[in-house]
Amino acid sequence: MLQELLTAAAAAGSAGVLYFASAARIVKQYERGVVLRLGRLTGEVRQPGFTLIVPVVDRLHKVNMQIVTLPVPAQEGITRDNVTVRVDAVVYFKVVDAANALIRVEDYKFAVSQMAQTSLRSIIGKSDLDDLLSNREKLNQGLELMIDSPAVGWGVQIDRVEIKDVSLPETMKRSMARQAEADRERRARVINADAERQASKVLAEAAREMSETPAALQLRLLQTVVAVAAEKNSTLVLPFPVELLRFLENPQRVPAGHTPERPAAT
Structure with a gap:
């Protein structure tokens, strides 16, 4: 009898362990x-x-419940200004309601992926090329709102959406390079013209100063001669001083305070 009780207890214990x-x-x-x-x-x-x-x-x-990093495959579309581009992105999301994520949608990861691809193609069609290249922050916010609206009912919260890369056709890249080069050349010409204008004003002021003081012009001439002579690779021709030329024009000039004698009348 005791052995039977021990056997029953052991069986019950084993069943309890298996159940637990x-x-x-x-x-x-x-x-x-x-x-x-x-x-x-x-x-x-x-x-x-x-x-x-x-x-x-x-x-x-x-x-x-961890944040999931979901890459969005590159989507090809035509922008509002009729440029064909390929854009890929990445979506960061997490589950905030485990019950809804399991009950409301069959596969919440696949659903978010498809919604992200559809929203990305929609964003491409509504945007200009310049917006895709330089105004990505605004596009990221719009893309996040488009994905987050249906995902709320799935118990999923979109944490962040980032556009990774925008691929352009080679012809468009060459056109943009030519445009950038032309714009830089235009700015260089404007800068050169402005420099010439400022230099002309300074030269005009210097000319007025030198016209009032002839000696300044001669000093400037001597400075130029010194600068050219320092190179030692040019033939230098020195002009005559202006005072010497004036003296040669009137060699018989009478000194001041002396009255020349008149010849006697015959």
Whole structure:
């Protein structure tokens, strides 16, 4: 009799251990557990740690709550100014409601991916090429709103959307390069013209100063001669001083204070 009781106790203990082993579940820190009892959502979402379910009757689904990085394949489209481009992006999102992410949508990752691709093609068609190249922050915000609106009902929150790259045809790249080169050449010409204008004003002021003081012109001439002579690779021809030329024009000039004698009349 005692042996039978021991055998029954051992069998009950084994059954209890098996039941406990099949009912025990571990939910990780970055996960949440959703329990379906006979196919129906029951109870609250299980928090991280140790939890128990009813074997055979309950089924525990673990939902990852981490931020998911989802690359969006490159989408080809025509911009509003009729330029063909290929644009790819990346979406950062996370699950905020584990029950809705499991019940409301079959595969929330696939659903977000398809919505991101559709929204990206829509953004391409509504934007100009200049916006895609230089105004990406505004486009990222618009793309985030377009994806986040339907994702809210799936228990998913869009954290951030970034446009990664914009690929242009080779002909368009060459056209943009020519445009940039022409614009730089235009600015260079404007700068040169402005420099010439400022230099002409300074030279005009210098000419007026030198016209009032003839000696300044001679000093400037001597400075130029010194600068040219320092190179030692030119033939230098020195002009006559202006005073010497004036003296040669009137060699018989009478000194001041002396009255020349008149010839006697015959």
